[in-house]
Amino acid sequence: xxxxxxxxxxxxxxxxxxxxxxxxxxxxxxxxxxxxxxxxxxxxxxxxxxxxxxxxxxxxxxxxxxxxxxxxxxxxxxxxxxxxxxxxxxxxxxxxxxxxxxxxxxxxxxxxxxxxxxxxxxxxxxxxxxxxxxxxxxxxxxxxxxxxxxxxxxxxxxxxxxxxxxxxxxxxxxxxxxxxxxxxxxxxxxxxxxxxxxxxxxxxxx
Numbered sequence: 241x242x243x244x245x246x247x248x249x250x251x252x253x254x255x256x257x258x259x260x261x262x263x264x265x266x267x268x269x270x271x272x273x274x275x276x277x278x279x280x281x282x283x284x285x286x287x288x289x290x291x292x293x294x295x296x297x298x299x300x301x302x303x304x305x306x307x308x309x310x311x312x313x314x315x316x317x318x319x320x321x322x323x324x325x326x327x328x329x330x331x332x333x334x335x336x337x338x339x340x341x342x343x344x345x346x347x348x349x350x351x352x353x354x355x356x357x358x359x360x361x362x363x364x365x366x367x368x369x370x371x372x373x374x375x376x377x378x379x380x381x382x383x384x385x386x387x388x389x390x391x392x393x394x395x396x397x398x399x400x401x402x403x404x405x406x407x408x409x410x411x412x413x414x415x416x417x418x419x420x421x422x423x424x425x426x427x428x429x430x431x432x433x434x435x436x437x438x439x440x441x442x443x444x445x446x
Contacts, residue, residue, distance in 0.1 A: 250288050252278040254302075257295045262342045266296060266350055300357060303343065304364045307336050315372045322379045323389075323445065326397070327437055334405045334433045344406045373398070380444075389444050400443065404436045 256278035260269045271292050275285040289295045314320070314328055337344060351357050376394040383389035408429065415428050 249278075249280060249284065253280060253285055253288060253295070254299060257292075258299050261296060261299065262340075262346050265346070266292075266354070271295075297356075297360065300360060301364060303340070304361065307333070308365055308368065312368055312372055316375055318379070322376070322383060323441075326401075326440065326444070330401050330405065330437050330440060331433065333401060334408070334436065337405055337409045338429065341409045341412055344409050348410070369398075387446060390446060392444055397440075397444065401436075401440060404439065408432045408436070 253274065257269075257274045260274050260277060264273075269292065271285055272282055274292075274295070275282045278285070285295075289298065311329055311332055314325055314332065317325065320328070347357070373394040376397070380389060380392060380394060380397070384391050415425050418424075418428065
């Protein structure tokens with residue numbers, strides 16, 4: 241019971257910290273705000289996480305892992321046709337961003353002022369991405385040789401996917417201005433997902 245309670249308290253703190261960071265930015269967020277939102281004492285927050293930097297890094301690393309694990313597993317699953325995997329990767333990444341729509345804008349701003357985030361990103365995904373790109377590139381080359389796909393590097397393909405998906409959520413204020421209500425906004429976002437899949441397919445498929 242005590243372990244469960246500790247785990248719940250730590251998760252409450254992480255949830256509160258994530259909200260405060262995304263809402264106010266890293267610099268403007270105070271640990272006192274996080275503790276108040278989490279419903280814990282300031283001393284308890286520091287007992288579990290020691291500092292605001294540790295809290296932020298923990299959230300950042302968790303988000304990387306949440307996205308990395310399923311995408312890498314899918315990308316390397318040769319039981320699924322490469323074309324279907326690419327579509328599923330687009331959808332998986334897009335839906336992750338849909339769950340955390342404020343994350344892209346926040347991370348872009350924070351990475352400009354905090355080079356440590358780039359280092360964490362490189363350490364967490366660098367080797368895995370290189371291996372995944374190599375695997376995908378071999379399959380792409382095979383499909384190109386068969387006349388099924390157009391030549392493209394695996395790096396450029398993933399960069400295209402990330403760029404198109406991320407821009408959708410960076411431009412959310414525009415969607416909201418056009419949509420006027422939440423239901424129309426969600427429909428516009430879903431339409432963008434379909435459009436991105438079609439755009440990528442047009443780029444890679446013959």
